[in-house]
Amino acid sequence: xxGVMQNPRHLVRRRGQEARLRCSPVKGHSHVYWYRQxxxxxxKFMVYLQKENIIDESGMPKERFSAEFPKEGPSILRIxxxxxxxxxxYFCASSPIDQGKRPQHFGDGTRLSIL
Amino acid sequence: xxxxxxxxxxxxxxxxEAVTLDCTYDTSDQSYGxxxxxxxSSGEMIFLIYQxxxxxxxxxxxxxxLNFQKARKSANLVISASQLGDSAMYFCAMRETGGSEKLxxxxxxxxxxxx
Numbered sequence: 719x720x721g722v723m724q725n726p727r728h729l730v731r732r733r734g735q736e737a738r739l740r741c742s743p744v745k746g747h748s749h750v751y752w753y754r755q756x757x758x759x760x761x762k763f764m765v766y767l768q769k770e771n772i773i774d775e776s777g778m779p780k781e782r783f784s785a786e787f788p789k790e791g792p793s794i795l796r797i798x799x800x801x802x803x804x805x806x807x808y809f810c811a812s813s814p815i816d817q818g819k820r821p822q823h824f825g826d827g828t829r830l831s832i833l
Numbered sequence: 834x835x836x837x838x839x840x841x842x843x844x845x846x847x848x849x850e851a852v853t854l855d856c857t858y859d860t861s862d863q864s865y866g867x868x869x870x871x872x873x874s875s876g877e878m879i880f881l882i883y884q885x886x887x888x889x890x891x892x893x894x895x896x897x898x899l900n901f902q903k904a905r906k907s908a909n910l911v912i913s914a915s916q917l918g919d920s921a922m923y924f925c926a927m928r929e930t931g932g933s934e935k936l937x938x939x940x941x942x943x944x945x946x947x948x
Binding site: 751753758759760761762763766773774777807809811813820821822823824825826827829 | 837868870876877878880883924926928932933934935936937938939940941
């Protein structure tokens with residue numbers, strides 16, 4: 719079974735451009751989480767989505783950042799007008815409806831570099 | 834708000850010896866889950882071990898065990914018989930139950946295993 723798939727693995731953008739990060743969850747998982755990891759830091763929660771719904775976006779910056787998880791296709795984290803401070807690793811995790819004792823499965827992350 | 838504290842930025846251990854990585858947490862919830870993840874230099878997040886707040890026994894997974902002391906709110910990871918491949922960042926995380934069940938991470942401990 720395929721795990722969480724994220725692409726691209728590395729993404730380079732110039733200041734002011736848009737960055738689109740994609741995440742395909744584990745087959746059968748309906749919950750997707752996005753986390754951001756700044757250098758020398760732990761992961762910080764950004765947003766939690768279920769199919770076609772944003773459930774918790776308490777960790778998302780108020781401007782320039784948006785996320786979606788459409789009925790068909792991968793979840794997308796979109797960053798508009800990127801700035802140097804957006805340089806980070808962005809991780810996606812998925813889980814089934816009832817997490818219980820099961821861990822969230824993480825993708826390998828997208829390393830975003832802003833020139 | 835939930836908080837995870839990892840007080841050891843870096844740890845060194847000799848190959849084949851055991852090492853303990855510290856983690857303390859703060860929560861007002863009665864029901865919660867604690868996780869340890871490993872992040873090697875390649876960057877992916879690898880789940881190691883889980884402890885539920887109501888589990889009476891300490892969790893074990895192969896060479897990994899979790900020293901769970903609920904009254905002290907600590908969940909230390911013990912790695913026995915360290916191997917060179919154990920060199921990595923180690924993150925302690927807590928999952929709130931109910932709500933979005935997002936993970937809250939500590940800042941991590943960098944473990945170096947010396948030959």
